[in-house]
Amino acid sequence: MAQVAADISDLASIIQWLDGRGRLVRVRSEVDPAHQLAGIAAKFERGPRAVLFERVRGSAFPVFTGLYWSRELLGELFGKPVLSLPQYVAECIRDWQVNPVAPVLVRSGPVREVTEDTVDLSILPVPTHAELDGGPYFDAGVVITKDPETGIRNTSIQRFQVIGKDRLAINIDAGRHLELCLAKAAARNQVLPFTLNIGVGPGLHFAAAAPAEAAPFGTDELGIASRFHGRPLELVGSSLTHVEMVADAMIALECEMMPGEVHPEGPFAEVTGYYATVAPRPLVRVRRIHRRRHPVFQTIISGGEVFNSVGLLGEANVLALLQKQVPGVKDVYFSHGGCGFYHAVVQIAQKRAGWAKQALMAAFAAFPPLKMVTVVDDDVDIRNPADVEWAMATRLDPKHGILVIDNVFGHGLNPTFPDYLGSKVGFDATRPFPHTPNFTRAKVKPATLDGLDIEVPEIR
Ligand SMILES: Cc1cc2nc3c(=O)[nH]c(=O)nc-3n(C[C@H](O)[C@H](O)[C@H](O)COP(=O)(O)O)c2cc1C
Ligand SMILES: [Mn+2]
Numbered sequence: 001m002a003q004v005a006a007d008i009s010d011l012a013s014i015i016q017w018l019d020g021r022g023r024l025v026r027v028r029s030e031v032d033p034a035h036q037l038a039g040i041a042a043k044f045e046r047g048p049r050a051v052l053f054e055r056v057r058g059s060a061f062p063v064f065t066g067l068y069w070s071r072e073l074l075g076e077l078f079g080k081p082v083l084s085l086p087q088y089v090a091e092c093i094r095d096w097q098v099n100p101v102a103p104v105l106v107r108s109g110p111v112r113e114v115t116e117d118t119v120d121l122s123i124l125p126v127p128t129h130a131e132l133d134g135g136p137y138f139d140a141g142v143v144i145t146k147d148p149e150t151g152i153r154n155t156s157i158q159r160f161q162v163i164g165k166d167r168l169a170i171n172i173d174a175g176r177h178l179e180l181c182l183a184k185a186a187a188r189n190q191v192l193p194f195t196l197n198i199g200v201g202p203g204l205h206f207a208a209a210a211p212a213e214a215a216p217f218g219t220d221e222l223g224i225a226s227r228f229h230g231r232p233l234e235l236v237g238s239s240l241t242h243v244e245m246v247a248d249a250m251i252a253l254e255c256e257m258m259p260g261e262v263h264p265e266g267p268f269a270e271v272t273g274y275y276a277t278v279a280p281r282p283l284v285r286v287r288r289i290h291r292r293r294h295p296v297f298q299t300i301i302s303g304g305e306v307f308n309s310v311g312l313l314g315e316a317n318v319l320a321l322l323q324k325q326v327p328g329v330k331d332v333y334f335s336h337g338g339c340g341f342y343h344a345v346v347q348i349a350q351k352r353a354g355w356a357k358q359a360l361m362a363a364f365a366a367f368p369p370l371k372m373v374t375v376v377d378d379d380v381d382i383r384n385p386a387d388v389e390w391a392m393a394t395r396l397d398p399k400h401g402i403l404v405i406d407n408v409f410g411h412g413l414n415p416t417f418p419d420y421l422g423s424k425v426g427f428d429a430t431r432p433f434p435h436t437p438n439f440t441r442a443k444v445k446p447a448t449l450d451g452l453d454i455e456v457p458e459i460r
Contacts, residue, residue, distance in 0.1 A: 006077060008201040009229045010110075010248045011296060014077065015052065015064060023049045023073060025066075030055040033063070033136065038129040038301060041065050046304040048073055052296070059125035063297045067202065069304040071312075077202065086332065089206060089316035092227045093214050100219070101226035103233040109247025111197075112236055116289040119166040123289075124251065125297050126162055130269030134278065136162045137268060138198065140300040141253075142208045144222070145194035146243055148184045153220045153244075155208045160196065160284065161265050168284040169265035170257070171276065173412060174420050175368075177217045182282065186259030193241035194257070199250025199298045203228025209309050213366060214317045240287050250295035254288040270413050271306040272339050307340025314341045314367045321366040326359045327351045333382040342414060343372040345382040353433040360403055360426035369411035374427040379441045391429040395439065401428035 006017030018024040025044055031037050033056050044051050050066035050073065068074065075082040116123070126136035138160040145154050154177045160168040172179045178194075185192035197204075207224035215221040225233040235244035238254045245252035262280035270276045300306060311334045322329040331347040334340050344367070346359050356375040363373045374388060377395070381387040396402070403426040410417035410424065431439035 005079060008203050011199045011201055011250060014201055018050055025049045025051040027051060027053045030057055032057050033125050033127040035128060037063060037127045041301050045069055045301060056125035059123060061125050061295050061297050063125050063299055065299050065301055068308045071308055085312060086315045086319050089312060090320040093210060093224055094320060096224045096227045100223040101232050103222045103226060103235050106234045106236060106247055109234060109236045110292045111245055111247055111249045111252045111290050113293045114291050119286050119289055121162055121165055127299050132267050132275055133269055134161055134266050140298045141196040141198040142200055142204055143178060143194050143196055144243055145178060145181050145192060147181055148188055148190060152218055153222060154181060155221050157208045159268060163263055166286045169263040170282050170284050171265055180217060182257055182259060191256045191258050193243050194255050195238055195243050195245045196253040196255055197246040197249040199296055200246055205309060206313055209313045211314060211317050251291040253286050255284050255286050257282050257284055269302050271302050272413050274415055276413060307336050311340030318344055318363050318366045322359055322362055325362050326355055328355060329359055330378050331382055338372060341369050344370055345388055346375045347378050347382045348375055349378040350430055350433050356428045356430040360428060364424060368409055371410055371414060371424050375430055377430050392427060395431050396427055396429040
């Protein structure tokens with residue numbers, strides 16, 4: 001029976017809800033977690049359904065993917081119109097900024113149903129996705145740690161390569177709060193304990209992916225999940241350290257990083273469509289595995305899925321900031337051709353000359369990974385690449401409307417930003433202000449077909 005709504009704090013409830021709505025592809029045949037699983041998932045990528053792999057070679061546990069690759073699916077899960085998703089996410093984050101609801105510590109939860117006697121990561125169905133990936137990866141787990149000085153929690157998502165039965169290597173991008181926590185632990189000659197929480201709902205995923213510009217260091221971003229859930233996020237204590245685990249996670253690993261200890265990590269096919277290179281990166285020891293009795297392992301296919309997680313969060317943040325700072329900004333879209341977080345298209349109803357350029361600058365400041373920003377008028381459909389191109393072809397004045405910023409911090413995974421340094425470009429594709437008739441977009445008067453005698457033949 002189809003449920004009315006899923007409990008978005010619980011992945012099991014979400015999977016059941018998807019199933020009840022015809023939105024879950026069930027792969028019943030046994031699949032190889034190395035390459036075959038990702039190859040099958042790619043057939044369904046960006047479609048209206050998520051995928052559950054019921055039998056994965058070498059493990060007793062199923063694998064779930066595709067929760068984020070369709071905005072339409074996400075919209076339905078949250079019970080929100082698709083186009084309002086960035087606004088909704090921005091609202092939840094703003095509410096949390098004004099009135100945070102702290103997570104609560106509970107005595108027990110599903111994730112504590114089983115604690116493995118020994119740590120052997122090979123019991124988990126960790127997939128290897130792309131052809132040249134260096135090995136199996138945890139790519140959708142939520143990292144919770146604590147600032148070694150203040151004890152305030154920090155939450156993020158990082159990729160982890162499996163390099164041994166109790167060892168992982170982690171990729172921490174420059175500027176991440178986890179990097180800061182690790183540096184603070186190093187300064188105190190301490191290890192950095194953290195938990196890796198796998199198989200969670202989108203409220204917590206979004207909280208972990210909320211950019212630093214929205215959730216500065218020193219704020220407990222887990223409260224964002226409480227806002228999405230409509231009640232405090234529940235945490236349980238771990239057995240070895242003072243860092244908590246998510247009570248409703250499918251699996252939680254108690255881990256620690258030893259400052260200074262590194263191991264080669266990579267390659268890994270990234271959201272950019274390129275492989276991240278191999279380099280020595282922090283080594284992680286897994287000390288305990290906790291899990292539900294029947295856990296489902298969650299993975300994310302780099303690409304469409306990440307566009308709608310990192311991308312949607314970035315979009316929401318840029319929208320919120322622009323609406324605060326630039327009069328007339330109506331909407332923001334991070335295009336998929338721009339990997340979901342390198343190209344923002346901003347829609348503005350300009351109120352004064354020069355504000356389109358203000359919007360360009362504000363967008364770059366609001367989200368450092370952006371490499372391109374295009375600003376268009378409010379008669380342009382920002383989600384339609386052909387319409388955006390029309391504005392560039394007919395309204396952009398290349399001599400005055402292109403802003404190039406050289407030697408600026410960008411996203412290290414973008415090959416044009418080696419060592420996080422490169423140049424960025426903004427396009428002001430808005431009409432000159434004040435508006436003149438020669439830039440007025442022609443349109444036909446909308447008509448209805450209701451009640452008209454019209455014959456549309458089959459094409460032979
Ligand atoms: C699916 C997914 C994978 C990600 N992988 C990484 C990663 O490997 N390394 C990293 O530093 N950030 C990664 N991120 C981005 C961070 O999780 C995100 O920027 C987060 O807000 C960082 O938290 P912080 O602001 O507390 O540092 C990933 C995000 C998502 C959604
Ligand atoms: Mn943070």
